[in-house]
Each structure stands twice: as structure tokens, then as C-alpha cells.
Amino acid sequence: MAMSAQSIDWKSEVKEIVERHGGKPEYLLDILHEVQAKVNYLPQEALLEVARELDIPLSKVHGVATFYSMYSIQPRGQFIIRVCESAPCHVMGCDAVIAALESAAGARMGETTSDGLFTLEYTSCIGVCGVAPAIMINDRVYGNLTPESVVEIIAEYRARERGE
Secondary structure, three states, X not given: OOOOHHHOOHHHHHHHHHHHOOOOHHHHHHHHHHHHHHHOOOOHHHHHHHHHHHOOOHHHHHHHHHHOOOOOOOOOOOEEEEEEOXXXXXXXXXXXXXHHHHHHHOOOOOOEOOOOOEEEEEEOOOOXXXXXXXXXXXXXXXXXXXXXXXXXXXXXXHHHHOOO
């Protein structure tokens, strides 16, 4: 995350994004994706500006932003950790992996760590049942997980952020 939501002039930022998409409401998903990329969530002020710029009801913009799991209207960490909760992942030991993940990250499922580094979320399936249990961190998939490997993965991300 490069900026905080408060430091952004959402009126001009959203106007620029909407103009790149021709000001067309049919590009709402793409527009929301670009807006979210600025601070890793969709602040209310930004949603309001999207509605204004596209001349559509705020309720429609909010509805789309809350319907799709790829969007969040709550602040999230720099790294979104999605934990697959499909049947194959559960059968292969997902509960122990989740417990280790929560402990290593320092947050429970559905929460963001106090340092803003990680947000832990459930997802219904990430499509890698052959390597269950699995998680996805942003766009990277990790499979064949054990409680120990999850601890190592979290430690690697923390070390990378410290520049080690």
C-alpha cells in the first residue's frame, strides 16, 4: 500500500480512473478494481465519487462492492491471505493450518494484523484441490501446507518487509 485513504483526493483520483474507462457504468468492476488498488480497500468516500462520476445510485456501487469477494469496504492488510475452506482442504488438515496461521500472523480469520501487514480471509475454493490444504497470498498460491510450513511462509513475508 503506497498511500493512506485519508491522503487521497478521491474526487480527482476517481474522475481520472472513470475517464480512462470512458465514463461508462458497464466498467464499474474495472473501475472499482483500480480504485481499490490505491489503498487495498474501497473507502466510502471513493464509492460516493464513483457513483457521482458514473451517475448511478450509490446503492448500486455499494451493492457491487459488497457482493464480490475481491472487493472490501473495510481496510485490509498489504497481504491478503485467503484460506480455502473447501471439503478437500478440510479433509487434508486445514484446521491445523488455520490455527498455525492465526498464531504466526497474530490475527484471527476475518481480521487484519495490528501492523497492517496481513488480512486473513476465508474463500470457498481456490481451485488447487490436488495440493490441499492451500492458501493464496495476494495472487500467489501455496499448497500441501502443514502447520510448520505456514509458520515459515509468514516468517518469510515478515522478513521480506523488514528488508532481510
